[in-house]
Amino acid sequence: MVRGPGPGPFASYGRGMPRLPSSPAFWRSPVRGPWFTSVLGLVLLVGIGVLFVTGLLSYAAYNPGLAGVNDKTPGKGLLGLYLFAWPTRPVWLYRLTQGAHVTLGVTLVPVLLAKLWSVVPKLFALPPVRSLAHALERLSLLLLVGGGLFEFTTGILNIQLDYVFPGSFYPLHFYGAWVFFAAFLAHAALKTPAALRNLRDLRGEHRTQQAQLPDPGQHAGAPRDELTSPEPGPPTVSRRGALGVVGGGSLLLFATTAGRGFDGPLRETALLAPHGGPEPGAGPGAFQINKTARVAGIDARETAEENWRLVVEGRGGTVRLTRAELLRLPLHGAELPIACVEGWSTSDQPWRGVRLRDLAALVGHDPDHAPDVLVESLQRHGSFRRAALRANQVRDPRSLLALFVGGAPLTPDHGYPARVIVPAAPGVLNTKWVARMTFGDL
Amino acid sequence: MRRTTAGRAVGSPFRILLLLSSFALAGYAGVRLLDGRGTEVALWFAGAALLHDLVLLPLYAGADRLLARGLTSVDRRAWTPYVRVPAVFSGLLLLVWFPMVSGDTADRYRASTTLSGDGFLARWLLITAVLFGCSAVLLAARLRRATKRRPPAAH
Known part of the structure; x- marks a missing residue:
């Protein structure tokens, strides 16, 4: 067999000067071309759109406009203009939006990488700047690529508790998202029409290319695009095949991630994702824990029957309750999930406890017009040891100060002696080891 | 213009x-x-x-080019995807879940969630083994089909 020219940058030896990445002929993959890039671009257009919307929803779910304790981005300015009172129904709302946000983000990693790979010749293309508009666009691409990778990286690190990024996750991921999205909008506006046109125009040519005719993707007389290699190496995979590999990678990541939003056997399918695998422990408290009592610095003596008191404050005064006294109040059940910003969630758990609206009534508020509440934990440090709930959350009859789950008293790691559980709220707003509740407009 | x-x-x-x-x-x-x-x-x-x-x-x-060139030099260019695809899948899993697989956050993970932070590396290796194993089976099946289809004279 005659050895064909190799497909690599090093393969040009023996054919004159070695080529630099700035030469179009340096790039040999026959997979690159407008069709491949356009398909990936359109997938990302939809996917990143969903990521952005679900991300903004998650931001709103914390009710950052309600109180300083909920707000990790007090300087947000106009970026918080869209905020609204986060609803309490459907109860799986945050479970769905945040599960979709994280799972989709992980699933899109291969698409993002393939998209960047497909356009890399443009990074080195000469001249580096062709016009003022082109210079601005290249600057914008730095924000687009840097921003996209920054968002994916901080998100993926955060769900694995790897807090190596410079600062608190919330402001970095939130403001970073806006920087990225600003560049993404411009890029989408500039490129989407061409991407759609490419898919229409190139459908026929793609078939030609599949048949490995020598001049792929080129109309006679049409200007050469910057993506298609002028001297493609012999193909080892078709463009459709390459797209299949990208899709397969996404499918694999999806299949090994999505299970962390369910209990039982489905969770076991999340093989490499945190909060995948078997449930912790056994018994009624054997469901996912975000932060153990030990990590939160909860001393068993503080939560012991004889020491722990719940302080409830409202316009009618202050009430101090032992756990035994709480148990004598009307107890109600609610089937509610726990859903974490990290994208994992539990199925509905059978909670039992005192309704928040009843506690508001205890300190002089009309339960149907109950105000907001500030909930404080025994936890000494950690960013959500105090959290505010909005009036609509307090008034919902399924919002509980839970004392039991699955028919047994809460375990220490699930917040014994008492924890908040609110439908559709992000996990960290369901304060554990509650010590004090202050009702009143925040 | x-x-x-x-x-x-x-x-x-x-x-x-x-x-x-x-x-x-x-x-x-x-x-x-x-x-x-x-x-x-x-x-x-x-x-x-x-x-x-x-x-x-x-x-x-670069790794992909070395692979394609290496296989081409031994006249096995068509095998490229059978190495490339499992390597890409395995590499993607490693890239995304590196903090878990490397065990960097195992202690924090265990302390926070009571779940074990060990075993991620073993699971990743097993998945990688399965991916390459499946690819080997597919390649073997393809080679078998090709041998059957080819008339003896072509050998």
Whole structure:
């Protein structure tokens, strides 16, 4: 067999000067071309759109406009203009939006990488700047690529508790998202029409290319695009095949991630994702824990029957309750999930406890017009040891100060002696080891 | 060409206006992003792009080229996808779940969640073994079919 020219940058030896990445002929993959890039671009257009919307929803779910304790981005300015009172129904709302946000983000990693790979010749293309508009666009691409990778990286690190990024996750991921999205909008506006046109125009040519005719993707007389290699190496995979590999990678990541939003056997399918695998422990408290009592610095003596008191404050005064006294109040059940910003969630758990609206009534508020509440934990440090709930959350009859789950008293790691559980709220707003509740407009 | 030289040097006014408005929004968010450990954040932002474009991409593209050239040199070019695909899948899993697989956050994970942070490396290796194993089975089946189909004279 005659050895064909190799497909690599090093393969040009023996054919004159070695080529630099700035030469179009340096790039040999026959997979690159407008069709491949356009398909990936359109997938990302939809996917990143969903990521952005679900991300903004998650931001709103914390009710950052309600109180300083909920707000990790007090300087947000106009970026918080869209905020609204986060609803309490459907109860799986945050479970769905945040599960979709994280799972989709992980699933899109291969698409993002393939998209960047497909356009890399443009990074080195000469001249580096062709016009003022082109210079601005290249600057914008730095924000687009840097921003996209920054968002994916901080998100993926955060769900694995790897807090190596410079600062608190919330402001970095939130403001970073806006920087990225600003560049993404411009890029989408500039490129989407061409991407759609490419898919229409190139459908026929793609078939030609599949048949490995020598001049792929080129109309006679049409200007050469910057993506298609002028001297493609012999193909080892078709463009459709390459797209299949990208899709397969996404499918694999999806299949090994999505299970962390369910209990039982489905969770076991999340093989490499945190909060995948078997449930912790056994018994009624054997469901996912975000932060153990030990990590939160909860001393068993503080939560012991004889020491722990719940302080409830409202316009009618202050009430101090032992756990035994709480148990004598009307107890109600609610089937509610726990859903974490990290994208994992539990199925509905059978909670039992005192309704928040009843506690508001205890300190002089009309339960149907109950105000907001500030909930404080025994936890000494950690960013959500105090959290505010909005009036609509307090008034919902399924919002509980839970004392039991699955028919047994809460375990220490699930917040014994008492924890908040609110439908559709992000996990960290369901304060554990509650010590004090202050009702009143925040 | 209708456009003048000066016109070409400037480019499309629509594009310029669109990009300027994009920069304005990015700037509004950017000053907030950089408030605090600004230099480090900027480094992460630009570093992510540079690290990807100048390190990660050349590394995996170079590895892929070596693979294709290596197999071509032993006249087995058609085998390339059978190595490439499981390697890509395994590499993606490693890239995304590196903190878990490497065990960097195992202690924090166990302390926070009571779940074991060990075993991620073993599971990744097992998945990798399964991926390459499946690929080997597919290649063997393909070779078998090809041998059957080929008339003996062609050997």
